[in-house]
Amino acid sequence: MATLSDSPVETHYRNCHICEAVCGLEIKVQDGQIVSVEGDKQDPLSRGYICPKGVAIKEMHGDPDRLRMPRRRTATGWQEISWSDALDYAADGIVDVQKRHGDDAVADFIGNAYGTVYGIMTHIGYLRNVLNTHNSASLASIDHISHLMSSALMYGHQYLLPIPDLDRTEFVVMAGANPLASNGSLMTAPGIRDRLKAIKARGGRLVIIDPRRTESAKLADEHHAIRPGTDAALAAAILNTMFEEDLVNPRALTRFLNGLDEVERVVAPFTAARAAEVTGINADAIRQLARDFAGAERAVWYGRIGTCAQTFGAITQWLFSLINIVTGNLDQPGGCMLNTPAVDLAQDPHIDPGRYNEWQSRVRGLPSFGGEIPASSFAEEMLAPGEGQIRAFVCIAANPVLSFPNGRKLDQAFESLEFMVALDPFITASSRHADVILPAVPHVECDHYELAFYSFAVRNVTKFIEPSIKASDAGMADWEILVALAERIAARKGISIEPTLSPAEMVDLALQHGHYGEAAGHPAALSLEKLKTSPHGIDLGPLQSRMPECLQTDDHQIHCAPDVLVNDLARLESDLFSSPKSDDLILIGRRHVRSKNTQTQNCQRLMRGPNLCTLFMHPDDLALRELHDGDIVRVTSTVGEVCLPVTSTEDISPGVVSIPHGFDHGRDGVQLSVSSQYPGVSANDLTDDRRVDPVTGMAAYNGAPVSVGPLAAN
């Protein structure tokens, strides 16, 4: 590598923080700047794989739009201020609102960084303890709460979350997931294309269920184009077929299953013939899929965002889990297994195991889960007057205007707030509403441990990541901001709080007392010191069977028929099977390998090339409306409209249209110089915050009814 500087080039190893694959990276640094980013061939999980977003970390780290110091809103614009002044100002504003309106008048939300920045996970509780509000939420309720809830109800803890044992399975069904674009989610599996190809190479089979013939579907042996929002009907029919045809064999699980008879009874009405009518998948194909899956020695049924962010998300994840259970594929090699993480979140007494419906949101009565309320309730909680109204907001590493349902309503709600704090390194569609912005130092300048994603990895691995670049003395890490803010709020409220350990010190304790620690008598005797001597990470082996010992239900059994989920089947019957069919087009989302939610669009390297933000529509639907490929069209829903170019493609089912999420950075006040050249539209200007899965309160991002017409119409 030729460089102009005489300074030495340092080599650092860390993980990519952009998506859940957490690929190992080899980063070369000179004079405090990244000069190259490559895949780390010695990373035990990613083995050198890297995608275009990982390479872009160099550009993202040097982004001139990134804030280096806090900003305060003034009558004449943003003013840079010191950390001390910014934290005092933030604490004053929060406490002032709470003193006048009560603690619940302040809400907080944590975005993706909950998983990607370990200091947020370790220290958010420190801040929340002093905020003392019922109005906390996180990305769980806009992304994966159905999965967490299914695990909490069936296995006793939200983080007992089984994932596909991808490297040993022979038959995988993936529903509502496009891992070739997302690189896997709730399943840390870097280089997933090769992992999926390997299944086929060893004689296995990949089945994709998705309304769109996605990149993953094109790799698959079989693709079923399902009608959006009907996955629960398909899953119930698969189970029904297995019971009817005597294919049920839970194998080793049998001795600790509770409620399987109840499952057989409640899925009985959902026959393959009836499911065919609502899903659009032929009844014979449903029955054959049930037989093939049950007949496979090592199989796993997996569902992700498309099956979660819909009106039946909770029962869908439950029924998918049951398919793995009744075929004996849960907790078995090649099936659906738990990771045995070196730091086990399910054993952390500070983490809520997933208590359900302890309280409800004020306006709509949506249920709490795991100590949080659904994010879909926030806009109305901010706008509806009355006791308990949210009047101030702490937005932590998130862009809710683009990622919550009905973003325009949230824009309006943010405008109505008395005070807002944003922990954000950029002035985005959301943080532009803040009174003060607190920008943490970037990931590559921080240490890190994959608390979340190593818990969902397809192999047991561990690694501690040290800073690749020394942070400026003036910078603060996310956890330091949380602690400093908590201390100031506590002082103003007269609350005493204990000093806290750093995230690294917490991880050290957890490692030593975890599955591979000295306290457990494990020969690896993991500790922070030991991990620091293995910068590429340590391979702890393939996934292991852990049940029933790890179960945290009262009776240490798997609860196959939780009441709240069983009872929701009545809604499936009434709303899906017994409702008249609509002629509306149905909107779904999509991912692209060059984009990750709202966080990668300010990077020229990723944004150049074909426009990613277009409407996918089937040629027959275009012809019906006398529209043509490339036209700018108007898409209208119950809550709003957007105008964007249309792409004609036979890959999407007739009657279904798709818009990627995370775009629309062109709003007034946003300071993202690259994104503003490629603004796109926000799919969440179309999603309705009132259209939720009532069991979880999660917004149904997929399945919104929309109409599409020419731009000139209206």
Ligand code: SF4
């Ligand atoms: S797949 Fe994800 S983790 Fe890996 S390099 Fe790409 S963005 Fe980073």
